[in-house]
Amino acid sequence: MDLEILPLEEGTDIDQNGRFYRYKRARFKVDGAEHTIRISMPDFQAGRAREIIEEEARKIASVREGSKKK
Numbered sequence: 559m560d561l562e563i564l565p566l567e568e569g570t571d572i573d574q575n576g577r578f579y580r581y582k583r584a585r586f587k588v589d590g591a592e593h594t595i596r597i598s599m600p601d602f603q604a605g606r607a608r609e610i611i612e613e614e615a616r617k618i619a620s621v622r623e624g625s626k627k628k
Contacts, residue, residue: 559619562587563611569596584611588618 564585572578582597584607595614597607 559615560587560589561612561615563608564592566597566602566607582607586611586615588615589622591618591622593618 564587567583567585568580569583570578570580580599582599582602583594584597585592585594587593593614595611597610601607601610
């Protein structure tokens with residue numbers, strides 16, 4: 559699996575209860591294909607961003623590998 563993490567961007571949104579919240583948008587490439595996920599600010603501030611990105615990348619790589627076998 560080839561993983562490249564692109565620069566993080568900050569975003570804001572409104573949740574279902576009308577509360578304003580912030581998050582980090584993580585863009586990354588797995589084997590050349592670009593993907594995006596949201597990372598909550600509490601997770602980002604706890605230093606879990608890289609761990610979350612790597613976990614998602616492994617999931618994507620395993621799905622892609624599974625679809626190649628068919």
